[in-house]
Amino acid sequence: MNTLPDARPTSSRRGSCSAADCPSCEVRHLTFCAALADGEVDRLSKIATRARLAPEEMLFQEGDPPDYVFNVISGTIKLYKLLPDGRRQITGFLHPGDFLGLASSGGYSYGAEAATEAELCRFPRPRLEALFERYPGMEKRLFKFANDELAAAQDQMLLLGRKTAIEKIASFFLNLAEKAKKRNLSGDTVSLQMNRSDIADYLGLTIETVSRTMTRLKHEGVVDLPSPREVRLLRRERLEELAEG
Amino acid sequence: MNTLPDARPTSSRRGSCSAADCPSCEVRHLTFCAALADGEVDRLSKIATRARLAPEEMLFQEGDPPDYVFNVISGTIKLYKLLPDGRRQITGFLHPGDFLGLASSGGYSYGAEAATEAELCRFPRPRLEALFERYPGMEKRLFKFANDELAAAQDQMLLLGRKTAIEKIASFFLNLAEKAKKRNLSGDTVSLQMNRSDIADYLGLTIETVSRTMTRLKHEGVVDLPSPREVRLLRRERLEELAEG
DNA sequence: CGCACCCTTGATCCTGCTCAAAGAAAGTGG
DNA sequence: CCACTTTCTTTGAGCAGGATCAAGGGTGCG
Secondary structure: EEEEOOOOOOOOOOOOOOOOOOOOHHHHHHHHHOOHHHHHHHHHHHOOOEEEEEOOEEEEEEEEOOEEEEEEEEEEEEEEEOOOOOOOOEEEEEEEOOOOOOOOOOOOOOOOEEEEOOOEEEEEEHHHHHHHHHHHHHHHHHHHHHHHHHHHHHHHHHHHHHHHHHHHHHHHHHHHHHHHHOOOOOOOEEEEEOHHHHHHHHHHHOOHHHHHHHHHHOOOOOOEEEEOOOEEEEHHHHHHHHHHH | OOOOOOOOOOEEEEEEEEOHHOOHHHHHHHHHHHOHHHHHHHHHHHHEEEEEEOOEEEEOOOOOOOOEEEEEEEEEEEEEEEEEOEEEEEEEEOOOOOOOOOOOOOOOOOOEOOOOEEEEEEEEEEHHHHHHHHHHHHHHHHHHHHHHHHHHHHHHHHHHOOOHHHHHHHHHHHHHHHHHOOOOOOOOOEOOOOOOHHHHHHHOOHHHHHHHHHHHHOOOOEOOOEEEEEEEEOOOOHHHHEEEE
């Protein structure tokens, strides 16, 4: 966790969120992803430190004092909640440009772990909140992000409460493809940044059902599974039918 | 939908959110529930209109243009999402003081209906957003509300994805009791503001399973069900055990 | 090469769903 | 005020989707 250098934003403000292209410059990344103004970026650069995580490494646990807000630079982060007996529900996967640690009064309301190798920017919450006072536009953007999260959470509730296994898997694939497209990646071949156990805990299934259902979609020619971590969408319209019953 | 009179906030700012006590004064209600400052309340009162809904009456559908933000004054509102074949997931119940219609870019991301008779304040979104420019503190409070919603949504995902029927019902009862307590109602006898079908669609169950599971809790002496719409918590600690596996 | 981990596949079980019907409440109109 | 209808809730019987238990196959790494 080193203090960041003061980085100047580059001219372009509309690039993709592919921070992998810019591993040494989280602030430029923020400039891209949160569309911050120059003054805001300068301020942010002064309070940010960096965190690097290996796969499965924990960022924080549910209930930890919510001292930091994070922004994902590269990799995939999983958020989850646990029951006392170990059952787990993954509530979301975060990708470059996403924030975490916003919603927390008293303690983080979920645990966070790296699904893959990951890098993050870390902002001490009190100092970030002080910045909000000066730059209300910043908070506004975080508000928008939180609202998008809420809409996604509502979609996920519909999925968890009312969809069958095949509808869950189909929805999941389509979601991944859409997110990949937003990050300027192919929307037809998506790489799974998580293992079967993570997928199961995200969709409210077991790993066996996930595996069986994926195999079934493959046999029906809807997708191809060239490797366990890759999905090719062969018949998107069919997948869309399946996703919504 | 009549324009509201300009109401002055009363002295106390920490009363309960029991707007039923103040049916003719939504703005005072807002003063209580959102802890707005005087200037803000005056502004709000000028742009607010009122909506009254009968049980099962619809406020808006998913996808409708998100022209208004609402604040619940009295009654219970249910938010839901539908699948094409009619399966429904209720994503939340809103009570006096709660906001709805915040998270919406392009269209409301859920439908909203009255579960009981209900009254709401209605704010035209563009005018509300103009007020946010002048009174950033207002937006901040809505931000906090949205964040609480998000935390609740994550709890609900854990419930929907990983809890058994009896755990779901136990969690539901405890949640209702907690919310009732916050509104200065008894935390031991909770009145169900919704029918079995709503409960089932909220918990990702069928009405039959809801009914059977409630009966089972009654036979085990954990709760009493004096009427279909009332639950008395007899053994709270047992309920808490059941709620978390 | 051998071990560990992840994924797949098979057999069986069980929780919660479906289908069916009756009982309880709550409107509705005479 | 009461008979009738409608809607909501409860209860029962049987079924099935997905879980559990168990074993085997791949793949990567030391």
